Every structure is written in C-alpha cells, then in structure tokens.
Amino acid sequence: MFYKDIFLVYQLKHDNATRDYRFESYDNLKKKKLTINKANYEYIYMAPRTNDATLENIFTQLNTKRPVDFTGHSLSVSDIVVFRRDGNDSAFYIDNFDVVFVPEFLMGRYKYYSIQRPVDIGTFPKMDSGPVSVVKYGKRTPVENMAFEAWGYVSYDEPLNHEQIGAYELQSAHDNPDNTLTPRHQFESQTQFVGEWEKYLSVPEENRVTR
Secondary structure, three states: OOOOOEEEEEEEOOOHHHOOOOOOOHHHHHHOOOOOOHHHEEEEEEEEOOOOOOHHHHHHHHHOOOOOOOOOOOOOOOOEEEEEEOOEEEEEEEOOOOEEEOHHHHOOOEEEEEOOOOOOOOOOOOEOOEOOEEEEEEEEEEEOOOOEEEEEEEEEOOOOOHHHHHHOOEEEOOOOOOOOOOOHHHHHOOHHHHHHHHHHOOOOHHHOOOO
C-alpha cells in the first residue's frame, strides 16, 4: 500500500557508537561537534497522515496509546521524524522544547524517478540497500522544476548502476547524491504540519522553525 502523506520515526541504534547522542539536545550535539548521521539511526515506525493525525495526536498515539507495531521507546529527544508530503521528505530532530530541521539526515540518499510506468512491484531493482523509500504519485507529475514528468520515485542509500537505471527506465534526480538543502517549495509544504507541532509544544514565536 502506498500513501501520499505519511510520517516515519527513526530512533538511535542501541550500541556504543550512539552513546553520546542518546537523548541529547541539538545544541549539546553541536557543542560536542557531533553531527546527525542516518547511519546511527534505525527505522522504527511508519503511518499514514490521516485527517486527524495532528502532532498532538501523534504524540498521544506513540507515547500513551502505543500501536502494536510500534516497537520503539516513547517519542523523545534525539528521535527523528520524517514527514513525507506529496512525495517530498523533510527530516526533523526532536529537541527539548522544539523541533529542528535537519536536512543532513537525508544526505547520501540516491533518488530515481520512474518516468515510463507507475511505480509498482517489478518496476525498480531490489537490492540490499533498498529501496529505502518508494513514493507513488498516482499520475504523471512534473518534477525537477518541470524538467520532465514522473509516476513517482524510489530512493536508495547506495547508487544504482547504469545497467539497473537503463533496465528499469529510471531517471536519476538532478541533485544525487549529495543534496544538503531541501528546496524552498519542499520545505514550505511541511510548515503547516510542523507548525502544529510547535504550537502543541508551546514554542515561543521567535524560536519557531516555521518562521
């Protein structure tokens, strides 16, 4: 099942490499000169964003009314929430009384558009590195600043080779593999959702990322 709007939760792996990261505020990480690295995290949970999936409800859902398939700890500082809206991903770090936009969490991800057929089983290669995400648009949609149209995309933590790209008639994203900034239109598509989060946490106006 493919969902257009979803949220995903990532939590730090339980090993010695993440000891200095666990439950630390974003400012403390910067003071320690530590960076957000996806390799330190493991995917925990995904759910569609339905009409009643406000941030307050997500907190309640994961902290007091835990779904049976949610195997992580209660949503806490140092967790990462990835919002996917209209096929775009934005990552946010759960801080003490805020959320911090962390596009670096998605660095190194290789994105490939399906330009000839709808995204479905058999339309992209399966390998050890993924895909880590599969997004289906539902219809051919202009992408890459209207450069071409695609049915959706798949992304991997490692690049596909030319033979794989050609065999499945995929188109590599323009900014593979080291996009460090989320495009403005992509970030703006998240502001309403994140704004609810900040309102729920009573974040002062001057400190809100949605400013």
